[in-house]
Amino acid sequence: AQKVTQAQTEISVVEKEDVTLDCVYETRDTTYYLFWYKQPPSGELVFLIRRNSFDEQNEISGRYSWNFQKSTSSFNFTITASQVVDSAVYFCALVDNAGNMLTFGGGTRLMVKP
């Protein structure tokens, strides 16, 4: 069975601080995909990134960066110079190559204070 763990339930930072959200996963599949979603207070989950299990290159998109390490089964998400608009719940999720069902972590609530 697949499992995704986000150990940090809530993080509070002050604007302009860097923050890392942790994600650890378990799967027996050799081919799988990892996702991060953002859920702002409005409620809709917004897709941020997808990573496949064969691509361990780190990715950067503006202030966002992702660190995928297969050896530790982790897919961590870093926000550099955080802003108030980054305040949201962030979910990490996993799906195998053939599957349709996403397995979600419990989510991390990020609060960025001015």
Added chain:
Amino acid sequence: DVKVTQSSRYLVKRTGEKVFLECVQDMDHENMFWYRQDPGLGLRLIYFSYDVKMKEKGDIPEGYSVSREKKERFSLILESASTNQTSMYLCASKLGQGRQPQHFGDGTRLSIL
């Protein structure tokens, strides 16, 4: 852009009522999903559908049923609502299998009194 529309943002119903939550997507996606979201538990899959009239149980199907008569519409039905079904319900759709991301609606916050 994919648009997934849920019929209500907020809904209040009484115990024992039959409740319908509607979801429509505009991108001809084969797959549609219903989740419930509870604090600390993340999103848990109730049902999904991979084609018209086809459905599969997710992790927590008890007390729920679904209907997919048309490709763009996926309905979640609470046959006899109970207070433990008070939750946020999220609908999603997806093209194809595996690697494609799911696209979510805004959610329906359902309260059962």
